[in-house]
Amino acid sequence: MLTLKPMSQKDYDAYLSTAVTNYAGEKVKAGTWTEQLAFQKASEEYQRLLPNGIQTPNNYFYRIDQDDTRVGVIWLAKSQDNPETAFIYDIRIVKDYQNQGIGKQALKLVDAEAVKLGFKNIALHVFGDNQRARHLYEESGFKVTDINMEKKLSN
Known part of the structure; x- marks a missing residue:
């Protein structure tokens, strides 16, 4: 049976050890950040969003x-x-x-958890080239709200 369990500090530490690197890599792959600055920028963003780590209010x-x-x-x-x-x-x-099918099941559990927490809507960001994730989110009822686009310029 699939369940959501609150992370322990140990779980959070393990998560954070790879999350920043993964995020930096996704931003590089998307062309948003340069490889030289990506890890630093990702670290700064996580620190800004989670100044108290797992204890940061309104984060679950x-x-x-x-x-x-x-x-x-x-x-x-x-x-x-x-x-x-x-x-x-x-x-x-x-x-x-x-x-x-675990991702789809997990999103249903997340919906239920968000309702328990008092939320009326749920949103997320997905990188444009992540077709598999986009398909999952669309199947789970998410709709596009914003689209950023970019093109390479030739010299």
Whole structure:
């Protein structure tokens, strides 16, 4: 059975040790940041968003467990733009458990958790080239609200 369990400090420390690097890599891949500055910028963004780590108010960290095995993580927070909206900053499914419907099930659990926390909406960001995630989110009822676009210029 799939469940959400609040992260312990140990879980959070393990999550953070890879989350900043993963985020930096995604921003480089998307062309938003240069490789030279990506890790520094990602570290600064995490520090800005989570000045008190797991104890930062209005931030909720969960393990996604399949029975007693951790198969993923999720970071949910009160939106800075709309207090009625929960924002999913990060959702990750362990590679060996991907493509098994766990992400879709986890999003349903996150919806229920957001309602328990008093939220009326849930939002997230997805990188444009992440077709698999975009498909999952659209199947789960998310709609596009903003689109940023970029093109390379030739000299």
